Amino acid sequence: MKRHANSKPDKEGLQHLRHVANEAFPRLTVQFCSHGDLGGHRAPRDHTLAFRLIDARGKFRSNVIWVMPRTLTNWTAEDVRQAVERSNGK
Numbered sequence: 001m002k003r004h005a006n007s008k009p010d011k012e013g014l015q016h017l018r019h020v021a022n023e024a025f026p027r028l029t030v031q032f033c034s035h036g037d038l039g040g041h042r043a044p045r046d047h048t049l050a051f052r053l054i055d056a057r058g059k060f061r062s063n064v065i066w067v068m069p070r071t072l073t074n075w076t077a078e079d080v081r082q083a084v085e086r087s088n089g090k
Contacts, residue, residue, distance in 0.1 A: 009049050013072030024077035028053040063087035
């Protein structure tokens with residue numbers, strides 16, 4: 001089955017990214033945001049997905065990180081660490 005280049009995220013991809021983010025930052029939780037949640041004009045393109053890391057008190061520990069849904073299952077814990085560092089200006 002051919003997937004649309006700009007497809008919406010699937011459960012498998014979301015679970016994978018949640019798993020590798022938890023591996024990279026075990027004390028933080030992933031909060032996913034869809035294109036519309038953050039204001040459509042801020043998203044790089046339609047059907048992008050964003051996530052942020054949050055601590056147990058609900059404080060954000062990363063800026064918004066945009067991800068193309070079709071790449072979710074390719075992410076590793078190291079990719080998450082690097083994306084968070086970049087988003088936080090390091």
